[in-house]
Amino acid sequence: MFDQYILDRNFRKARERLATEDSLPLQIGSGVSAKIYNNFIERQEAPGYKFELARDGKLFKVDMALEVHEEVVMRLSHFFHQANGVHYNPTSRKMKKIAPDLSIRPNKVHVQAPPTFTMRPVTRPD
Incomplete structure (x- = not known):
């Protein structure tokens, strides 16, 4: 829990420094x-x-969005009622979680394709 406290404190300090x-x-x-x-992510x-x-x-803040981008993401999240898109990264070996800006199209790794059926014409006896 102490590590979590340090991480939260460092994040707040980094946010206060107004990273560009x-x-x-x-x-x-x-x-x-x-x-x-x-x-931390959750x-x-x-x-x-x-x-x-x-x-x-080592934990890095790697990207930050523009204000316009965040407004669009928040509106779309509201429309799709996406509560928290946190999921395990399928390419990570350490079971790290990631959170996309907004997930509208499912990832093929997580969602299986629906089964396909072939339709054959029914022949009626004369």
């Missing part, structure tokens, strides 16, 4: 485990920021 696109990626943590990172109300956990445990 020129200063990204900005390191906000080190020695972060996948479990702590997942809790609990934070940080729209407009994207985070990345490196293999060595």
Whole structure:
């Protein structure tokens, strides 16, 4: 829990510094485990920021959205009632969670294709 406190504090400090696109990626943590990172992603109300956990445990703020982009994402989220798009990253070996801006089209990895049926004409005996 102490690590979670440090990570939250560092995130607040990084947010107060008003990061610009020129200063990204900005390191906000080190020695972060996948479990702590997942809790951080699930609990934070940080729209407009994207985070990345490196293999060595360093956590970076890697991207930030423009105000117009965030307004569109928030409106679309409201229309589609997407509560929290947090899911496990299918390409990660450490079971890291990711949160897309908005998920409208399902990922083929998570959603199976529907079964296909072939229709044959029915022949009636004369």
